[in-house]
Amino acid sequence: MVETKYETVLVGNENGLTTITFNRPEKRNAMSPQLHRDMYALLSELRYDKDTRVIVITGAGESFCAGQDLKQYFLEMDSQPERVRDEVRTLSRYWRNEIIRTMPQPVIGKINGWCFGGAFTIVTACDIAIAAEDAVFGLSEVNFGNFPGGEVTTVLTEQLQPKHALFYALTGNTFNAKEAERIGLITKAVPRADLDKETMAIAKNLLGKDPVAVKAVKEAWYYTFYSNPDVAYEISGLVSQRVNARGRPGIQQFKDKQYRPGLGAYKWEKK
Ligand code: COA
Numbered sequence: 001m002v003e004t005k006y007e008t009v010l011v012g013n014e015n016g017l018t019t020i021t022f023n024r025p026e027k028r029n030a031m032s033p034q035l036h037r038d039m040y041a042l043l044s045e046l047r048y049d050k051d052t053r054v055i056v057i058t059g060a061g062e063s064f065c066a067g068q069d070l071k072q073y074f075l076e077m078d079s080q081p082e083r084v085r086d087e088v089r090t091l092s093r094y095w096r097n098e099i100i101r102t103m104p105q106p107v108i109g110k111i112n113g114w115c116f117g118g119a120f121t122i123v124t125a126c127d128i129a130i131a132a133e134d135a136v137f138g139l140s141e142v143n144f145g146n147f148p149g150g151e152v153t154t155v156l157t158e159q160l161q162p163k164h165a166l167f168y169a170l171t172g173n174t175f176n177a178k179e180a181e182r183i184g185l186i187t188k189a190v191p192r193a194d195l196d197k198e199t200m201a202i203a204k205n206l207l208g209k210d211p212v213a214v215k216a217v218k219e220a221w222y223y224t225f226y227s228n229p230d231v232a233y234e235i236s237g238l239v240s241q242r243v244n245a246r247g248r249p250g251i252q253q254f255k256d257k258q259y260r261p262g263l264g265a266y267k268w269e270k271k
Pocket of ligand 1: 026067069070072118141
């Protein structure tokens with residue numbers, strides 16, 4: 001179990017499910033340099049945590065995340081030495097755009113409220129994103145005389161259609177979770193009263209799955225997404241070799257009529 005205390009995030013663990021809560025509600029959970037340091041360190045630790053089989057990321061209070069901390073990440077950073085600016089920018093990018101997708105565990109974003117600007121890349125990085133119907137999303141950068149910088153535009157052009165994302169980047173209009181679901185930014189919008197229950201149902205489903213298989217699903221998906229088809233096919237073959245090096249216990253159990261794979265997961269051995 002993760003012991004370390006973090007300044008800007010709360011960490012809880014129950015029965016294999018680790019919940020990370022951005023904990024700057026008084027600043028609407030905006031991402032400060034310290035939050036980037038904390039998330040980078042925490043995720044690097046959780047990757048190896050045997051008690052963590054599924055991760056949920058959410059926000060304290062009424063906000064999921066109000067994007068980059070406009071004062072600490074931008075205004076105050078401008079006067080920092082280049083070394084510090086580079087360090088913070090690198091950590092900021094890594095935990096959202098590299099680490100989450102290469103975590104062996106599935107990561108669920110539970111969007112409980114405000115979600116602006118840079119916070120979109122947390123949502124897109126999570127493997128699954130579920131939001132309260134009245135959560136408010138917005139690419140507000142244009143409203144403060146800027147544009148979705150860093151990796152925000154990169155990620156949005158990868159994952160969304162221009163008639164959706166470019167529209168919101170240009171107008172800065174806010175939209176709700178139903179609209180976020182329609183444009184493919186999130187997996188599902190649910191009534192606020194059901195957010196915890198629905199997130200838990202997804203987490204429980206994932207906790208019931210063979211972690212080797214879950215990791216393989218993620219690897220196959222993201223390497224395919226970022227590769228050309230020939231390379232993706234080879235990587236799929238390598239992942240397959242590794243998964244099947246332990247035999248095919250799930251198929252064996254099917255052969256022995258122990259379960260129906262169409263309707264649920266096989267009994268895998270906890271390591
Ligand atoms: N960066 C730094 N501080 C932020 C912040 C951000 N992105 N978002 C909110 N805060 C701070 C405010 O400065 C204020 O701090 P203060 O009490 O010390 O003055 C506090 O959080 C509460 O903000 P407030 O605007 O009063 O809350 P609200 O609930 O009325 O509105 C938002 C919430 C999110 C709509 C509004 O704060 C906002 O527009 N934030 C900026 C969002 C944004 O453009 N993000 C993109 C960054 S890439």
